[in-house]
Amino acid sequence: MHGFPLDTAKEVIRNLIGNLKPTDTFNVILFSGASRVLSPSSLPASAPNIARALSVIDPQQGGGGTELEAALRTAIHLPRRDFVSRSIVVVTDGYISEERGAFTLIDENVNNTNFFAFGIGSSVNRYLIEGIARTGQGEPFVVATPDDASVVGDRFRRYIQSPVLTNIKVSYQGFDAYDVEPETQADLFAERPVVLFGK
Numbered sequence: 155m156h157g158f159p160l161d162t163a164k165e166v167i168r169n170l171i172g173n174l175k176p177t178d179t180f181n182v183i184l185f186s187g188a189s190r191v192l193s194p195s196s197l198p199a200s201a202p203n204i205a206r207a208l209s210v211i212d213p214q215q216g217g218g219g220t221e222l223e224a225a226l227r228t229a230i231h232l233p234r235r236d237f238v239s240r241s242i243v244v245v246t247d248g249y250i251s252e253e254r255g256a257f258t259l260i261d262e263n264v265n266n267t268n269f270f271a272f273g274i275g276s277s278v279n280r281y282l283i284e285g286i287a288r289t290g291q292g293e294p295f296v297v298a299t300p301d302d303a304s305v306v307g308d309r310f311r312r313y314i315q316s317p318v319l320t321n322i323k324v325s326y327q328g329f330d331a332y333d334v335e336p337e338t339q340a341d342l343f344a345e346r347p348v349v350l351f352g353k
Contacts, residue, residue, distance in 0.1 A: 159247040159275040162303045164211055166245055166272055169307050171207055173315070174199035181232060182207050184214060185225035195233045222246070222282075223255040230263055239317030239341045241268040244286060248279025256282070260289045265338035270314055271295065272307075291340040291349075316344035324350065 167182070174180055179196035180203075183189050192210055197203040222244065229242045250256070260269045269290030273283035274297050287294040295310045297303050322339035334352030342348050 158300055159278075160215070162274045162297055162300070162307075163245045163247075163272075164214070165303060166274075166297075166307045166310070167211055168208060169311055170243065170314075171199075171204050173311055174204070176200070180207070181229075182210060183225050183229055184210070185221060189221070189225045189228045191228060191232075221252075222250045223252055223259060226256055226259050230259070230267060237320060239268065239320045240266070241270060241314055241317070243270045243272065243314065245272045245274070246279075246282070247275040248273050248282040250279070250282060253279075253282050253285055257285050257289045260286060264290055264336075264340050268292070268314070268317070268341050268343075270310075272310055273297070291336060292346060313345045314343065318342045318344055322348060324348075 171180060171182075176199060178199040180199055181196045182192040192207055197207075226242065226244075234240050263269075269286055270292055271283045271286035271290075272295045273280065276298050278296055278298070280294070280296065283296055284294045286292075293313070295306055295313075297306045319342040322342060324334075324339060331352050334350055336350075339348060340346075
């Protein structure tokens with residue numbers, strides 16, 4: 155990423171990290187041809203840790219290929235606590251080579267991790283952004299122009315900031331249900347309902 159997409163990505167990340175609750179934990183993975191992790195495990199959202207993350211993000215410049223699948227694998231394999239809602243937020247212009255591998259990885263982990271995509275740029279890879287959203291049982295967020303950045307960024311932060319229920323299992327009493335989609339449930343968020351289709 156360069157120019158507007160890179161500057162907007164930094165703004166979105168600053169907004170997300172800067173508005174974390176003290177009880178939250180977070181991490182940052184920078185990815186292009188390879189992945190770089192801020193910390194081997196997620197950090198408490200304290201002022202020093204937030205400042206540390208921003209000091210790593212601010213000087214970044216775009217370059218190299220974009221290997222999203224490897225970065226997602228790294229994020230998924232970071233240590234996590236049980237019964238805590240975990241979200242992975244992908245902020246990208248979407249110029250990657252292997253969308254299908256990323257979608258498969260998300261589909262295999264949507265029962266224990268929430269995946270969100272924030273696309274940036276006038277020619278953003280909408281197939282990738284919408285595919286992550288659909289596979290991750292969410293909605294896509296795209297900033298196409300500088301004027302949209304703060305409004306869409308705030309809407310995105312509100313959308314993901316309030317997980318309500320995790321480890322959701324659905325059962326049926328008094329009737330049979332079949333052809334139910336999705337087979338596994340993502341977490342319930344204040345701004346994202348649980349939606350089931352079936353017969």
